[in-house]
Amino acid sequence: MSAIRVENLTKRFGDTVALDDVSFEISEGEFTVVLGISGSGKSTLLRCINGLTTPTDGRVIVDDEPVTSHRNDVAMVFQQHNIIGGMSAYSNALSGALGRTDFTRSLLRFNDREDKLQALEALEMVGLLDEAEQRAGRMSGGQQQRVGIARALVQEPRILLADEPVASLDPGSAQTVMQYLRGAAEQEDLTTMISLHQVNLARQFGERFIGLADGEVVFDGYRDDLTFDVIDKLYGGINMEEFLGGGDSDTTVAQ
Structure with a gap:
């Protein structure tokens, strides 16, 4: 199909x-x-x-x-990462849930427990679970791109x-x-x-x-x-x- x-x-x-x-x-x-x-x-x-x-x-x-x-x-991973450097890898990954979560609630980390677990699972999938609380701006380019992939996965794309x-x-x-x-x-x-x-x-x-x-x-x-x-x-x-x-x-x- x-x-x-x-x-x-x-x-x-x-x-x-x-x-x-x-x-x-x-x-x-x-x-x-x-x-x-x-x-x-x-x-x-x-x-x-x-x-x-x-x-x-x-x-x-x-x-x-x-x-x-x-x-x-339909999720997109961009060449220039498009992540927020001042936020942690975890928060960037969690932002993938914005399509189903109110922006203010997401900004204050009032996401559903399932979304939070999904963000952690996505970071683990790209080998960054141990770096979840690191500021994205301090990460290497390759790590930042992997955060971008994690964010896309949290979006639950087909x-x-x-x-x-x-x-x-x-x-x-x-x-x-x-x-x-x-x-x-x-x-x-x-x-x-x-x-x-x-x-x-x-x-x-x-x-x-x-x-x-x-x-x-x-x-x-x-x-x-x-x-x-x-x-x-x-x-x-x-x-x-x-x-x-x-x-x-x-x-x-x-x-």
């Missing part, structure tokens, strides 16, 4: 075409990586699926319902989106974040779409791959199909060492 269905999706910003007649389906529980250079349409695609951006033409259907606005059951979640991290931290992200998706049986630019990292953790170039889908397939010819079509003319970085040293691109 399809969890996400994208039908003839087009998004224009003035004269710029960010997405051009994009169509595909994502099955329930599938872990999909969206590949492409900066400006290829990856972020716009995820924001349309999350209801944060309105398409010019076409539509996105989640669980057989057209997406017309932001949905609480679908998890992540927009370049490791782009600003060193290779070791990127590996750690991806391990926890993939592990959480599997444990919670979440349909997941994540945009990445590091091909080897994508191959290490992804199942399905959608490649965008100039707003169009130029590849839709699985790991064995992600050949150098496909990568050249996606990243041709770009320094390939940059895009092959961040993965396990034993993970190589199919030739």
Whole structure:
């Protein structure tokens, strides 16, 4: 059964075409990586699926319902973390319950016991339970991103989106974040779409791959199909060492 269905999706910003007649389906529980250079349409695609951006033409259907606005059951992990540095990791994670809890009650920690337990469980899922009371602003970039993942999990999503979640991290931290992200998706049986630019990292953790170039889908397939010819079509003319970085040293691109 399809969890996400994208039908003839087009998004224009003035004269710029960010997405051009994009169509595909994502099955329930599938872990999909969206590949492409900066400006290829990856972020716009995820924001349309999350209801944060309105398409010019076409539509996105989640669980057989057209997406017309932001949905609480579709959570987003952002590249720049979007967490509050002055709050603890626990409070940031707990803010994922805002969609079902009054803001003032949440700010004063008057959340339901179930929400509080869920925040602690989410932090444990991303390896940060011992750091629950640490101020997020004092944490490393990788830890902050894991707090962002915990917050998304507390939102109780059916679908998890992540927009370049490791782009600003060193290779070791990127590996750690991806391990926890993939592990959480599997444990919670979440349909997941994540945009990445590091091909080897994508191959290490992804199942399905959608490649965008100039707003169009130029590849839709699985790991064995992600050949150098496909990568050249996606990243041709770009320094390939940059895009092959961040993965396990034993993970190589199919030739």
